Amino acid sequence: MKQTLRVNLGSRSYDIIIAPELLQNSKPFLDPIIAGRRVAVISDKIVSNKYLNLLSPTLDSITDSWDLFRIEGGEDAKSFGSLEKLLDSMLAHGIDRQCVVIAFGGGVVGDVAGFAAGLIMRGIDLVQIPTTLMSQVDSSVGGKNGINTRQGKNLVGSFLQPRIVLNDVSLLSSLPSDELKSGYGEIVKYGLLRGEDEFTWLEKNFSTIMSCNNSALVEVIRMGCETKAGIVSEDELDRGKRALVNLGHTFAHAFEAHAGFGKFQHGLSVELGLIAACDLSERIGLCEKGISLRVRDHANDVEMPVKLSDLSNETHWKKDALYKRMLHDKKTINGKINFVLLREIGNPCVCNEVTQQAVYETLIQLGAV
Missing domain, CATH: 1.20.1090.10 (Dehydroquinate synthase-like - alpha domain)
Known part of the structure; x- marks a missing residue:
């Protein structure tokens, strides 16, 4: 049932893994990226309370140092104030250039965590572990990160491609x-x-x-990710064809x-x-x-x-x-x-x-x- 897709971007290419019960079996995918490095897990209260216990054993087995940074849930988190608070907390805890950020949550967490990873120390490695159908099928792929302003949605942001995207479809059955x-x-x-x-x-x-049939979810998330991966591979920085996904x-x-x-x-x-x-x-x-x-x-x-x-x-x-x-x-x-x-x-x-x-x-x- 597992599907693996490739986003082809030369030296910044990465895989998208789609499967049930992926969090519990994530070590083979995360170990090559974060073994021995410090990790900053960015999540919200709901996701970390429900699912962090599925991810933490893998983190404990491959790194001696990881920290959880919580942001508020919902669109309110996509603001300058929330971003500044997150960056201040990360810097206060000594996050440096060798650290890896794991965005562990829905689209809002992915946007804010990705933007923070792109800004801190002028950019550190990012892993996307999306936990909603929206983020698995769309927002975790392609490297776009950002926040909202009074003038509109996602008007301030950056591009930072993740090292890998892990889509665990088993998490979706608990969504409202x-x-x-x-x-x-x-x-x-x-x-x-x-x-x-x-x-x-x-x-x-x-x-x-x-x-939330797992087979159907794997298939439909593959369809979305495959479409977006192909477009992003041709137009990473949204200068032409990538506009079509809008x-x-x-x-x-x-x-x-x-x-x-x-x-x-x-x-x-x-x-x-x-x-x-x-x-x-x-x-x-x-x-x-x-x-x-x-x-x-x-x-x-x-x-x-x-x-x-x-x-x-x-x-x-x-x-x-x-x-x-x-x-x-x-x-x-x-x-x-x-x-x-x-x-x-x-x-x-x-x-x-x-x-x-x-x-x-x-x-x-x-x-x-």
């Missing part, structure tokens, strides 16, 4: 339903990026995935920034962003009609958001405010928003010739005023 759905939002994205066969497979097998994210990040970070799960916002991107693709004549309805129907089947009020019924969703948020997106250049859209399932493209009116019409379709 919304956390699983959040990860599934990214899975739908990869289905749309890959093609008709993959998206149809998701339509038929989503219930098996959501019930399908749905221009909308999603605007939804999150407008409502307030942490108001709802990122992947739920991505799912609605995918519906929006498909609607916009149809609206400007880029693809045939019907894809957005199909994605919306699938979201309904999985009981995920299909309109803005499903994300938050307390938020006043104003189309002009959302559009202004999009203008702060990382892909906006010279005042033009670069949307990732679809010509058809499996054929994404970047388009910056989209009128404000077309975007407004898509937002109104989702329930904005």
